[in-house]
Amino acid sequence: MSSPEFKNPVVKWIDHRLPVFSFMHHELHEYPTPRNLSYLWNLGSLAGLALVTMIVTGIILAMHYTPHVDHAFESVERIMRDVNHGWLIRYIHMNGASFFFIVVYIHIFRGLYYGSYKAPRELLWILGVLILLLMMATAFMGYVLPWGQMSFWGATVITNLFSAIPLIGDSIVVWLWGGFSVDNPTLSRFFALHYLMPFMIVGVVILHIIALHRFGSNNPLGIDVSGKQDTIPFHPYYTSKDLFGAMVFLTIFASAIFFYPNFLGHPDNYIPANPLQTPAHIVPEWYFLPFYAILRAIPDKLGGVLFMFGAIAVLFILPWLDRSPVRSGRFRPLFKMFFWVLLADCVLLGYLGGKPAEGIYVTLSRLATAYYFIHFLVILPLLSVVEKTRPLPQSISMPVTGAGMSAALAAKRGKADV
Amino acid sequence: MSDTVENQGRRDFIVVATNTMLAVGAAAVAYPFINQMNPAADTLALSSIEVDVSGIEEGQAITVKWRGKPVFIRHRTAAEIALADQVSMDDLRDPEGDMDRVEKPEYLVIQGICTHLGCVPLGQKIGEIKGDFNGWFCPCHGSHYDTSGRIRKGPAPTNLEVPPYAFLSDNVIKIG
């Protein structure tokens, strides 16, 4: 890497002693990025944008919120009614959680399709799964804070999951609650942790980016960068593209905030928490529904919990389940087919998670859960052995040469499918 | 690039336009995020209060809370008014005529915050020390105020402040 020459003497003076400007230049400016990234590669920076939005609005909400069972609901209403622009900031935060998950889920499925988890990016992937786990914990605790009916009963149901652990389960639940039910001590600690965890996420995100910049982005072809002709500097090419993506994202996000702010929420959460009465249908927020469906699909308490956490756990070992040397789904006809089945399966699980646990829904939940695990634990390892992959193009910049016309055609056909 | 200079200029324009709009957008977003720290609507609603002073006997005083701080309202006797009015401007550290400090001479409305370091002076209740000038006395560092709430002795630099107020009717004062 070449060292940048700074013209501004102050910048030069600082950079000589504290090379932050060189660092930024290397990582955000000249950082060589594959020239063929599609719009699906916008989702990473969008997730960063969502994280920053959540932290900024969250800190502001904490200035006005009271973490006490007698005042929490009312303080949220005060934010909505009396605090200057409080409604805007709360609606950004509330919908921001959903949009953060939308972005991250697309980001994850992009990684799944293009094999972004494969060597040498295994740790990058694992850190990403860790971010997802932290996000889930943060989102769950945040949902408790308004202290509505869904907050309270969601907290009760989810913390009770831990009671499934043999022998020590009940003690763990009491420890989590700081009492014998979800109550004021629970609310206070959830508030403290909800404030802490986003900063843990920031820490892991930094590691995620360091790991990313070690080998650079994967790309739609899934082949390694073979030289300078394959890359372009991050700035201004990908900064301008990320900016455009961010504006499209913000347009969709703003339409939810200003016109349908409660579309993704549940009306019951505008009823203050009542420990003596459970709402008729308890459902988690939409982004937890697939996991909720898995939990309910297993007719055993401990089993359900294990499978639910297992659904995330398989993602951690994914780099070693899929041993195929070809990364991109474009060159893996069978993998590609199963990928779409998996995506449909996850959407189905999400749908089933929102349905009552009865009749056909139970059967479907079990089938969908079974497929989810079979996909990762059986199909992927098997495919790595039996699948006949298409020939790979020789380089990103010259897909026509090398392996010949067939590869180029394959690449084209692959594009059409994505 | 083979573009003409003119064309080049037009295309550069789009990048400048983008960056300008981005800056405008960022400033617009910053506004609500900063404005949220200003007093909220419920706080503002209590920023003015109405007090009925008909219940205060002559020679007595009440303390009301206004914007989180005490406001003294004293129903002054004729003697107290005369005493305050007769003081020569030369004797005052912070010269101010008594009539300039009241709407109606019988009611003195002042903020009960010593202008030295913010303590609440004594002299409201019967039996409390009223200081050398029969007004108020701040026990923290010994400032004496007269029956018009003006500083006469001690470290305080200025008179007790008169809050903005007006008589809505004969007996009702709106403070703030």
Added chain:
Amino acid sequence: MFKRVSQIICAGGIAVLAGMGGMSPAMAAGGSGEIIEHEWTFDGPFGFFDKASLQRGFQVYREVCASCHGLEYIAFRNFADLGYSEAEIKAIAAEYEVADGPDEEGEMFTRAAIPADRVPSPYANENAARASNGGAYPPDLSLITKARPNGANYLYSLLVGYKDAPQSKDVPDGMYYNTAYSGNLIAMPQPLYGDDIELAVDGDTSVEALSADVVAFLAWAAEPEMESRKRTGIAVMLFLFVMCFVSYGSMRYIWADIKKK
């Protein structure tokens, strides 16, 4: 290629949103009642509150609902949104008594409300409310349209949904037949019969009209920020649409030399 991919992304985004849209009613599905889809002035991105209707609705609330249902998150000062002047708000507030204290003797006392006070609730607490209503709890109404799926339409349907029970339906004492309520048996007696109120602001006094007015008032009570939210939203959307075009333009400009190769 860019057009292709952007089309695909858009299609994907729409599919995801549509998927969630499909899920949402499922999550929201509460009752089996019949819901009438009424046309409201506050629907849609250009929605607004009709102040005359809000004032009529407030009168209906005050004269009919308020004996059992509170409005605890609304302060009298908020009625400025309904078009009342400061003096009118003061007069409205003064008609209510609120608890205050302790005074100098340490006693609690009541005084006339001022604009900064919240509307006092009819019952001291939930237990008192249940005790006076045969065990049923008349919920606070300040958030009611947000706290029920399809809130405004649901409430409207409920208010106009009192009908004679069919022969097959057994209606126990203290319960009433209602077509909109889940299970059709509701503990709240029919509140509006039509012509039951002498409106201060001219308007129709049929059950339907009064119901629509009071629902509009409650929709305002739940979302007093709605008008400014939507107005801000339109400005923000316009800005972002332009921003999308401009940033797309600069991206194309910057990428021009790459694409030529």
